[in-house]
Amino acid sequence: MSKRSFPLGRGLLYGLYQTRLKRGLTKDAMPRHVAMIIDGNRRWARQLGLKTVAHGHRAGAAKMREFLEWCDDLGISVVTLYLLSSDNLTNRNSDELTALMEIIAELADDLSRFRDWRVQHVGSTAGLPEHLVTSLAEAEKRTATKTGMHVNLAIGYGGRTEITDAMRSIVAAHEADGGSLDTLAELLTPDMIGEHLYTGGQPDPDLVIRTSGEQRLSDFMLWQSAHSEFYFVEALGPDLREVDFLRAVRDYSRRQRRYGS
Template sequence: MARASSNEGRGPLYRLYINRLRRRLEPGAVPRHLAMMIDGNRRWARQLGYDSAAHGHRAGAAKMREFLEWCDDLGIRVVSLYLLSNDNLTKRDSKELSDLLEIIAELAEQLSHERDWRVQHVGRSDRLPPELARVLVAAQDRTRDHTGMHVNLAVGYGGRGEIVDAVRSIIAKHDEGGGSLEELAASLTPEQIGEHLYTGGQPDPDLVIRTSGEQRLSDFLLWQSAHSEFYFVEALGPDLREVDFLRAIRAFADRDRRFGG
């Protein structure tokens, strides 16, 4: 897979096409919540001959900032970025992981100063290095009162673990009230579990996008994506273009959502 040309997207015809795509999108047709799985950073770095995956991860982080601007300009209210899974914390090369943790910390710090975005960490802080956990908490606190686009940063995240944490939270709360397990079993609902997820109170993602041609969820928002639409882009993460993004939104707008039907 070739890297996109450095001049691609700068010509007048390209911008004309972008503007045409934007005009054809009705405001009510864009997703309220969009989840993005940025993938292919390592392959991007390897194909360009870099000796370290960090070059790809930095390019991917820069693309994520650009991607969020596209989302904000289109009126999307919630965006979730899958930046680091729990599996990544144990399976990545130690040097690559160290570089990636530093890049994620830099991205979180930068995003907390962008526009009026509200940044939220989604994941387990206790599994992260203390410095990264501190940066994520600081970014969340700094933007707590912001009213712009809500940006979820999934770091140290796992969908199965999130569901387990939600059920544990429900059991603990029920136990504090003195209820029995039989009462809890009789009253437990999907809505109750949803309220105790890391994204509790947010709409579920309407659209999930993944780059690099991979077509799997990789333990991302398993519960929340039960009725999501999916769109897979062949471009590697750093090569994602605005036209790719707008085509994904257009495809979403053209679909007849059945919500389980």
């Protein structure tokens, strides 16, 4: 479902509308896990005539900090942010990637020092610069004992690669235990595969949101989103407003989840 953002301003009427949306949400109908595909940062920078698209990426990162606050304030337990795909590592120019890596490293450090959030990198480190890998590892270590909202940073992430890595992990563990391929075939289940994904042990996303009006998954959480609800927002990433998010959650709460039926 796609929703267009209409300018409501930031005055009294906007505040009243935002409060009304929040009051209409019930705790029982709240998603536990929200996944966000932040898209449109480059278009945002170009539309404003900014010198480089890095300005758009930085604005998008700042918006994701806001987005996490909105989620936390509603009591959502897990949020996954799709910040950099494995495909981006090969189809973006080097200058843009260098700037984006710095912005993501700064964001990871910032989030690890904010509230009681637990930060986790989900994705592969292949192709990521050493300083970013270090920043992600330090953010995870710094927040390992925190008990607040769980924040997944999908960086160097690809859904197909994740499933492939999960299968390799299962085969390697089974072989290490002395098992054969025949016995593995008997034991293999969707639950076992799920346990070996980057997000193993976490609930699958109930709601997947994408900004910029694009309506595709872009290799994001292919396994985990099998029964997710989707919501597409016309606003470019940096222009996302809290009312857009609240509308997405309201829409989710009104849907009858069928889980494939």
